[in-house]
Amino acid sequence: MTAAPEPKHALRATDPARIGPYRLLGRLGSGGMGLVYLGRSTTGQLAAIKVLRDELAEDALFRSRFLRELTVASRISGRFSAAVLGSSGARDLHLWLATEYVPGPSVLEAVHASGPLDPQTIRALWLGLLGALETIHSAGIVHRDLKPSNVLLAADGPRVIDFGISALADTTRLTATNAAVGTPGYMSPELIRGDTEVGPPSDVFALGCTLAFAATGVSPFEGANAVETVFRIIREDPDLTRVPAEIVTLVEPCLEKDPALRPTIDTLLGMLSTAETDRISRLLAHGQWLPAPIQAQTVEREGRALAWDGARQALPAAAPAEWPLPADDLTTSLFTSRAAPPDEIPPAEPTTVIVNGAAPAPVPSPAPRQPPLGTFGPPPVDDPAAAPDTGATGPVDEVSLRTHTALLPADTPPLPRLPRRGWRRWVPALRGIVRK
Template sequence: MNGQQPDRGGNAPQIFQPLAGDDPTTIAGYRLAAKLGAGGMGKVYLSYTPGGRPVAIKVIRPEFGEDPEFRRRFAQEVQSAQRVQGLFTAPVIDADTAGAQPWLATAYVPGPSLSDAVVAHGALPVEAVLLLVAGMAEALHVIHGAGIVHRDLKPSNVLLAADGPRVIDFGIAFAADATSLTGSGVTIGTPAFMAPEQAAGHRVTPATDIFALGQVAAYAATGSPAFGEGTSHGVLYRIVHEEPDLTGVPDRLTELVTRCLAKDPSARPSVAEVIGLCQSANAETVLRRPEDWLPAPVAADITVRAAAPAPVQTPPPPSSAPSVAYSPTTPVAPATPPPGYAPTVSAAPATPPSGFGPPTPQGYEPPRPRHPAAPAPMPAPGHPHAYAPTQFPTHPHPQPYPVPPNGAGPRRGPVLAVAAAVVLAIVVAGTAYSVFDNQGRSQGQPDAGGRTTDSKQDTGSSRAAEPKADPKPADYKGINLTAGYHLTLGEEVRPQQGEDGGYELSYDTGGYLDAETSGGNLVLLDPGQEGSLAACRADTRFTQNVYVNKLSKGRQVCVTTGTGHLGLVTVQGFSPEDSPSKYLTLDVTVWRNAAPTP
C-alpha cells in the first residue's frame, strides 16, 4: 500500500528525481531525499529511518484529504494494511491519516515495477513468470487474510526485487471509491486490468484480484494486455463481453491464465490453486527462486535502484508527532538550548530546607558535587531506568518552593500541617454524623427534625435504584436493502437512497454493510449464536463494516447507533444473479434508546 514506481519519461526514467519547488522537504520528521514518482493518488518520496533503512512515503493529494469519507476509509485501510506482513508485500511502517495531508510510509523496494521492466526490456521468460505469479499469489493470501481486496492489481503495482516480487498499493483504490473526485477527472484503477464484475459496478470479492492476477500474468508473458489497448470504454466492453486474446501466451501458461480470466468469479481458482497451477506448469518440480530469477537487464535495473541517495545526517524535529507509536525523530538526548536561553527555576540545594519535600531516610547522604572533568557515575546494575544526566534535566530531589528572604518559608511546614489536621477532623466528623444518621433512619429513629424515616419507605432512593425497563422490540420483516441504500433505525425502517452520511446502517456498493453514524458500530455474531437484546449489549467485537461475502442465510449482525438505538439484522436471502439490482433481504428488530451507556 505505497506506490514506488517512478514516472516514465521515455524508456529511461529518472529514478531518483530532485525535489521541486512545490515538494515538501520533510514529512512528520522524515527528511525527504528524492521524489520517486507521482500518480492519481499522490506523490511518492524517498526517505530514511534513523537507522538508515530507506522508506517510501506516499503523500496523498490534497483533494482527497479534504474528503471526510475518503479519510475515514483511508484510516480503516491503513489499519488493516499494518496487519499485512508477507514476504511478497511492502510492509506499512508508519502513517498519519488525521493530519492536514494524509501520508503513509512503507519499506522501500529497490526494484523496477513490472510495467517499467516490460516496457524497457520486453516480456519475461516463462520461468520468471511462474515465479512472479506464485509470489503474487502468496501476497494476495496475506492481503485477503487481513480482510482487504486489492481492487487495483496491475503491473505498475508489482515491484520486481532481487528476492521476488512485491505487491503494493493494496486498499488505496477502496478508499478512493469513497470520494466524488473519482467521477470528476481523477481515475483510480486501470481499466485494462479490471475484472468483469468490477467494470460493471457489481460486487468486488477476492476473486476479483484473481482475474487481475491472470491479466498481469498474460502481460508479463506477452508484453501486451490480454484485452488489448484503446479507450477505457472499449477495453471495459471487451472485458465484460468478449474473450481475451491469448495467442502470444506460452503453452505452459495457458491453463493458468485461462482459468484466472473466467468471467464467472466462482469459476476462478483460489490462491492455493493458483500456486498449484504454477507448480504443474513447472514440470511438477518444486518452485525455487534463484538469485538470478530475472533476466540480466532487469537485474541491472535493481542494482541502479539500490544505489539510493544518501540520507541527510541531521533530520529536523517533527512539527507534529506521527499517528503511530514509531517516530523517526525521537531524540535520545535533549537538544542544545538556543542562544540566550536560561532556565527559570533555580537548581535545588544539596540539602532541602526543613519542612519541604519527602522525609529524608535514615542514613541518606546527598550526592556530592562532581568535578566537571570527572566521568559520569555508572547506573546500578539491573536498574533499567537509572538516572542519566544527559537524557533528562531532572534533579534527585523534588524542587523546593523559593524561600522568601525574610525567613518565613521554613514556618510554612507546621502551618500546613495544622491546617491539614483541622480539615481532616471536619471530614471525619461529618462522615461519622452521616453514618450514624443513616443508621438511625434505617432503624426508624427520629432525625434532627423529629421525623422517623424507615429505609423501606424511602421511595425516592428506591426509585433511583430500580433498573430501567427494557424497551419493546419493533420488528420489520422482509426488507430488501439495495446496494447504495441505507436504513435509519430511529424512525420508519425503510430503505432510503444514499450509502455515505449520518445514517445508521448502509449497504455500500463496495460490498459491505457499514455503520455510518459517529459512535456507531457492528458486531457479526457467530454462526448458531442467538441474537437478542442481551447478546447485542454484551458482545464487544466491534467493527465498522461487515463484508457481504462473509454472510449467509441466517447470520445475524448487531447494530449499535450513535443515537442510542440497538438493532438486530438477520440475513434472509440475496438477490439472484439475473436480478437487475443487487440487494439483501433482511429481518430487522429495533430496540430504540436501548444502547448501553459508555
Template sequence: MEAQQKVGPYVLVRKLGEGGMGFVHLARDESGRQVALKMMRPELAAREEFRRRFGKEAEAARRVARFCTAPVLDAGFDAGTAYLVTEFVDGPDLSGVIQRHGPMTGSNLEALAVGVATALAAIHQAGVVHRDLKPSNVLLSPVGPRVIDFGIAQLADTAELPFTVARSMGTPAYMSPEQAKGEPVTPAGDIFAWGALMAYAGTGRPPFGTGGVAEVVYRVINHAPVLDGLDERIRALAERALDKDPARRPTAQQLLDRLLGRTEVPVDTATQMVSETWTPVLRPAQGTHAAAPPSPGHAGPGHAGASRAGGAAAAAQ
C-alpha cells in the first residue's frame, strides 16, 4: 500500500491548485477533519527574511475572527517547507460562478456585499490587510460568502523575494491606485478592492475593464470606474469605495453600517444576517456538468467539484 504523504501532522489528500507562492492541497488533520494546506515554495522558505515574516504574518492571520472568513488554523515548517493550514470551505469561488451563470442580483448580491464587508472588518480589526481581495478569493459556501487568503500577500512585500513572485501579488483589476503605484497599502486598499469586486459580481465585468496589465493599471489610476448596470443601492457604496483618494473611502465598519442601515453593527450580528438571507449555491449532481438555470436573485449553481479550498483558493497567491 502506498505511504500517505504528510506535511507536519497533516495527511495530503489531493492537490487543489498552484500559485505564485506555492501549492494548495486538500488535507486531513489528526482527527480526520478536512483542511486546506498551503505549502510555500522551497526557494521562499530557504530565505531567512521570508521565514521571519512568515511566522509574524501567520500569527497575525490566526488572530482574525472567523466571521465570513476561512480562518487560519495552523502554520509551521516541516523539512524546510513552510505551510499554512486554513479551514476547508466547501463551495465554488465567485469568479467561477459569475463566469458560468452571470451576474448576481437581489438578496444574494446584498448578502455578498455584507459578507465581504464583514470579513474585511474582522481582518482589519486584527491589524491585518488582505492586499489581494478578488473574486477567486471569495468562496460561496452553503451559509454565505467566505473570504480567504488574507494577509499572506504581505509575505511577498520584501526586496528579498524574487521579482516574479512579488509581482504576482495583487490583481490589477482589483488593485487600489496606491498599490498599483507601489505606495504603502492600508485597509483602504481592501475597501477599493471591495468596490471593484461588487461591481464585478453585480455586472459580470470588472469596473476598469480587461486587457494587459499596464493598460488596466493605467485605468485604475486615471479613469473613473464603469458601474453601468450595478444595483443602485450597491452602486452608491461602490462609487465611494472606488474613490482614488484612500482618505475618502469608507471603512469596512462604515460599509456594514450603511448596508444594514444601522450604527456600529457587530461583525457577529452581520454574519448571522448574511446566513439568514443567503440562498445556497446549488451544485449539479456528482459526476455531471448539467446545471439548472439560476433562479431570480441567485448566483446560480456552482460547478461540481469546484471547491477551491479555503480553497485553496487563489492557489496560494
C-alpha cells in the first residue's frame, strides 16, 4: 500500500479541490465523456464522482446523455446497484453525479488479476446480477451496456454501474438511425442492428456474455477485431467449449439470436434448485461469496483510499478553490484554479462610523509608525503583545526588513557631487541652443 496516490490516480494541479459537498482525494479513472474522482463528504461518505468534460458540456447530445444517466441512476435503488448520493442541477453549466464508492474490483479486473472465477463464485455472481436486472427492468430501464467492466465485486454482492447509454421506456432514443452504441462482444444482435425495440432481452444476452467471460476470460463471440466479433454475434454460435458444464446450462439459453426465445428474469431465477439458491443467497448476505484473492484486492483498495486521503491532507493550503464555479464566471474551465493573484485582491473598504443615522466621511486608518532613520528591523507595532516573536538571537525575516534606508558603514566617504546641468542638455531637439 502506497502512502500517496499513484501517478495516474493523483489529483492534478488543474483539478478542483471540492465538487459539491465532496472533498476530492484522487482520480479513479477517465473516459470519453468525463472524469471520475474519489471524494469524501463531511460526514465521511466515500463517493465516486463522475464529471462531464468541459469540451462536451455545451454539446447537446452528450449533455442529454449525461442528464439521462443521472435520471436513470436516480430511479434505481436496488441492493445490487451503486446508490446515487448527489448530483448537479439539470441546468448547471457543469454536470456531475456522485454514487456510492465500491472498493471492490470489476469482473474484468478480477479475471485479469486472478484468472477465471470458480463455478460457485459464478453462480453467486449470476444470482446477484439477476437481482440487479430485476430492479433495473422494474424501473422501466434497459441498461444496454452490461459487461465485465461495469460489474463491481463488493463483499455483499455485485454492483451494476454506468448507465450512460441506458434507455428509458418513456424517452426517445438519442442515437442516430442505424447507429449501434455499446461494447462489441457484449451487444445483443438487435442492439447491433439498431432495432427500434431493444428491451430487457438485450440485457439478458449481455448477462450470458458476461458470465461466459467470468468463466473463461474471453467473450463467447471473441473475434480478431470488432468487425469479426460483431459478425459472430449476428451469424455464428457462441464458443462455450471452455465454460464449465454446470455454467453452460445457465449461459446458453441467454445467447439466443432471437430475443423472443431468451428466458425472462423470473425464468432464470428458477433455473437453480431451491437448496442451491438458498445456499448462495446466504453467502451473499454474509459477505462470504468472493474467493480470497478478490477479497485481498478489496482490502488493498480500501487501504489505498485511506492512504490517498492522508496524502490529500498534506497538500499545501493554496489548492484550487471549490467547484462549481460562481455564476459570474461561466467561461472559466472546470479545472482552473480560482485563487486570485495578490495584485488582483481589492483593497479593504475604509471603516465608516454611523452616528444618528448619518454616515460621516470615512475615517482614515492611522499611518503606521516609521522607525528612526538609520535603523532597520521589523516594523514597529503599537501593541507589544502583538509583535512577532523571532527569538532572542534568531535572524530577522528578510521580508519584514525596511529597505528604504541605505545600510552603510560609518567610515564610508561621501559620494562625489555631480555637476549640475541644465535640463536642456538632455533634450536632443534642444542641444546646441543657448538660453539667452
